[in-house]
Amino acid sequence: MPEDCAGAYVNVYLGADEIREAIERVEIELLNDCYKPVLTYEAYQLDLEERDYDTDEEGYPGNADLIHLQENGGIWYGPFNLYPPEDIQLQ
Numbered sequence: 001m002p003e004d005c006a007g008a009y010v011n012v013y014l015g016a017d018e019i020r021e022a023i024e025r026v027e028i029e030l031l032n033d034c035y036k037p038v039l040t041y042e043a044y045q046l047d048l049e050e051r052d053y054d055t056d057e058e059g060y061p062g063n064a065d066l067i068h069l070q071e072n073g074g075i076w077y078g079p080f081n082l083y084p085p086e087d088i089q090l091q
Contacts, residue, residue, distance in 0.1 A: 006085040007038065011078035013061050015070040019043045029075050 001008065012029070016022035023043050030037045046053060046066060054062040059079040061069070069076060 001080075001082065004084060005082045008080040008082045010080045011060070013066060013069055013076040013078070015073060019045060026075075 012026045014022060014025055014029070016025060023040050026043075027037045027040060048063060048066055048070065052063060053066055061076045061078075065076060068074070
């Protein structure tokens with residue numbers, strides 16, 4: 001990340017049988033990819049059969065991508081939304 005960046009928010013997608021398992025795996029994957037998770041504050045179970053998650057937003061998975069993750073494993077990082085150090089935010 002850039003030097004003037006204090007961190008980032010990111011949505012992470014993966015297939016798991018339970019929410020707790022998903023949270024644990026996300027944190028492990030982030031560490032394995034040299035990111036330091038500070039706070040995992042939300043996790044959702046997606047109902048791919050009932051809802052359409054396709055989006056025009058760049059970097060986010062669509063239904064076909066989510067189904068692939070569910071059936072084949074893997075992980076998908078959405079866009080990293082960077083934020084500056086606190087002293088820069090207050091200016």
